[in-house]
Amino acid sequence: MGFEVLFKGTNFIRLLEGLGVALRISMISVGISIVLGMILGTLMSLKNPVITVLSRIYLEIVHIMPQMVLLFIVFFGFSKVMGINIPAEASAIIVFSFWGTAEMGDLVRGCLISIPMIQYESSYALGMRRSKTYLYVIIPQIIRRLIPLSINLITRMIKTTSLIMMIGIVEVLKAGQQIIEANRRTSPHVAFGVFATVFLLYFLVCWPISQLSKYLEKRWS
Amino acid sequence: MNREKEVLKIEHISKGFDQLNVLDDISLTVHEGEIIVIVGPSGCGKSTLLRCLNGLEAVDDGHVYLGEETVNPSVKNITRIRERIGMVFQSYDLFPHKTILENVTLAPMKVQKRKRAEVNEEAKKLLERVGLSAKMSQYPRQLSGGQKQRAAIVRALIMHPEVLLFDEVTAALDPEMVREVLDVMLDLARQNRTMLIVTHEMAFARAIADRVIFLDGGHIVEDSDPGEFFTLPKTDRARKFLNTFTFDTVNKEI
Ligand SMILES: Nc1ncnc2c1ncn2[C@@H]1O[C@H](COP(=O)(O)OP(=O)(O)OP(=O)(O)O)[C@@H](O)[C@H]1O
Ligand SMILES: [Mg+2]
Numbered sequence: 157m158g159f160e161v162l163f164k165g166t167n168f169i170r171l172l173e174g175l176g177v178a179l180r181i182s183m184i185s186v187g188i189s190i191v192l193g194m195i196l197g198t199l200m201s202l203k204n205p206v207i208t209v210l211s212r213i214y215l216e217i218v219h220i221m222p223q224m225v226l227l228f229i230v231f232f233g234f235s236k237v238m239g240i241n242i243p244a245e246a247s248a249i250i251v252f253s254f255w256g257t258a259e260m261g262d263l264v265r266g267c268l269i270s271i272p273m274i275q276y277e278s279s280y281a282l283g284m285r286r287s288k289t290y291l292y293v294i295i296p297q298i299i300r301r302l303i304p305l306s307i308n309l310i311t312r313m314i315k316t317t318s319l320i321m322m323i324g325i326v327e328v329l330k331a332g333q334q335i336i337e338a339n340r341r342t343s344p345h346v347a348f349g350v351f352a353t354v355f356l357l358y359f360l361v362c363w364p365i366s367q368l369s370k371y372l373e374k375r376w377s
Numbered sequence: 378m379n380r381e382k383e384v385l386k387i388e389h390i391s392k393g394f395d396q397l398n399v400l401d402d403i404s405l406t407v408h409e410g411e412i413i414v415i416v417g418p419s420g421c422g423k424s425t426l427l428r429c430l431n432g433l434e435a436v437d438d439g440h441v442y443l444g445e446e447t448v449n450p451s452v453k454n455i456t457r458i459r460e461r462i463g464m465v466f467q468s469y470d471l472f473p474h475k476t477i478l479e480n481v482t483l484a485p486m487k488v489q490k491r492k493r494a495e496v497n498e499e500a501k502k503l504l505e506r507v508g509l510s511a512k513m514s515q516y517p518r519q520l521s522g523g524q525k526q527r528a529a530i531v532r533a534l535i536m537h538p539e540v541l542l543f544d545e546v547t548a549a550l551d552p553e554m555v556r557e558v559l560d561v562m563l564d565l566a567r568q569n570r571t572m573l574i575v576t577h578e579m580a581f582a583r584a585i586a587d588r589v590i591f592l593d594g595g596h597i598v599e600d601s602d603p604g605e606f607f608t609l610p611k612t613d614r615a616r617k618f619l620n621t622f623t624f625d626t627v628n629k630e631i
Contacts, residue, residue, distance in 0.1 A: 277433055278470035278529075282484035282536065283460035292483060296474050376474070 158349025161339045171350075174331030175357050178317040181245060181327075185252035186310050192253065193260020200261060201268040211261065218258035224319050226251045231323040248320040252313055259309050267301045300376040307369035311362045328354055382409040384540050384571050385430060390439030391595075392425055399425045401595035402439070407540065410569045414582040414603070417592035418618060423575040424467075426592070427542045430573070431462040443539070460488060463533030467545040469525040471517040471532070477504065478513040481532045489536065496535070503531045507561050523554030527561050540571040547578060579622050583607050591615045 162168045200211050231247040234240050271294055279289040321330035332350045339346045385407040392400040399422040407413060415423050428434040430441055432450045441448040446458055471480050481500040485491045504513055507527040517525055526546050547555040559581050566585050576582055589606040591599035599606060599615050610616045
């Protein structure tokens with residue numbers, strides 16, 4: 157079935173290394189996106205007209221542009237036009253954070269405006285000042301709504317990292333392709349075995365994350 | 378208790394939103410142990426008046442005093458003042474991520490810095506008194522509307538407020554749950570609490586009020602004792618308003 161190839165030499169290690177690269181890039185991007193997304197979402201909820209227009213434009217760009225195009229622009233475009241050479245991994249992190257911040261910001265804004273005014277007021281009416289109201293009443297509610305939504309975003313980011321092989325990064329899918337190329341003659345079914353393994357690896361990473369989100373959603377709903 | 382003591386003093390307050398003048402030169406003094414029921418047509422400013430009393434809304438003109446202190450959202454000790462004024466709203470406003478017990482104990486612990494053990498003990502006593510012992514560790518979504526409102530009343534009571542404000546606390550309830558909440562308020566009345574109650578339940582208003590305030594067009598149109606107000610209102614406007622709660626027998630055409 158082609159699985160035997162994986163046990164030849166360092167093949168399996170190479171797949172795992174590829175997975176490691178993909179996870180590293182997505183985790184760094186997720187971290188940046190969460191922090192910047194919280195700031196962006198809070199700013200957007202303030203309903204300042206200038207911020208509203210700018211963030212609308214930003215979100216539209218992110219929605220319209222395929223991530224691949226963004227990757228090419230940052231990795232190839234910037235070095236051509238401006239002479240700045242951005243390494244492939246950094247380009248990937250920039251693009252994924254650019255995308256993730258927009259999505260995260262939108263989620264945070266949605267959660268913030270979904271908390272009814274009366275929640276703030278009933279807290280004030282109990283003598284809680286603004287900081288305590290946010291700390292004990294508003295933020296816990298926002299986090300409960302946000303976590304399942306942002307986990308969904310995280311798994312999508314992990315899956316989308318397969319695009320980064322287009323700018324030469326050897327992540328798990330690229331490593332798999334290399335292994336297939338090298339072993340095509342000796343084992344005719346290598347493609348099946350390798351892709352099945354890659355599938356399994358993605359599954360092993362994303363499945364526990366989405367289970368966690370389901371669990372949290374149930375507990376907090 | 379001292380019936381002469383002035384708890385809340387409202388002096389010539391006015392309040393508008395944009396073009397709309399909602400409260401126009403309202404004055405009212407609330408004495409200790411007094412129960413004042415405020416009635417009036419929808420949109421006449423009843424909620425706005427209550428919200429001005431605990432500084433959720435700023436008055437444009439005039440003053441509100443709680444004892445010696447000025448009540449206004451912009452004063453520095455407004456949170457201190459709000460501790461002394463309990464308010465229960467029309468919508469169920471419990472904190473959904475906290476259990477009933479946690480809802481009740483949050484403010485005494487975080488605002489008044491009272492000890493958990495002492496607060497828990499008082500919370501349990503109060504919840505028991507309103508029939509919610511069995512619901513303490515449940516979340517608001519597991520409770521009926523009437524149970525949620527009773528819990529919200531306890532959440533206000535545990536702060537030991539000097540005056541309680543109720544803004545149509547039964548208006549959003551199914552009819553069969555109205556009674557259980559009104560009973561809790563009647564129980565508070567027997568404890569000589571000072572209360573300002575906005576309600577559309579006229580029979581209840583008549584039973585509980587020491588004074589009835591009829592608010593219309595931004596003014597206090599009547600300020601009378603309940604017997605007088607409900608049988609012989611002084612003004613046409615009050616009579617018209619009270620008529621909206623009664624129905625004539627339908628005479629069918631033959
Ligand atoms: N934040 C606000 N901004 C603008 N207008 C407001 C605001 N709050 C209240 N109003 C207006 O002020 C008027 C009085 O409102 P208020 O809620 O005090 O009336 P109410 O007597 O409590 O009515 P109801 O019986 O329907 O609860 C209404 O016309 C309302 O639309
Ligand atoms: Mg109202």
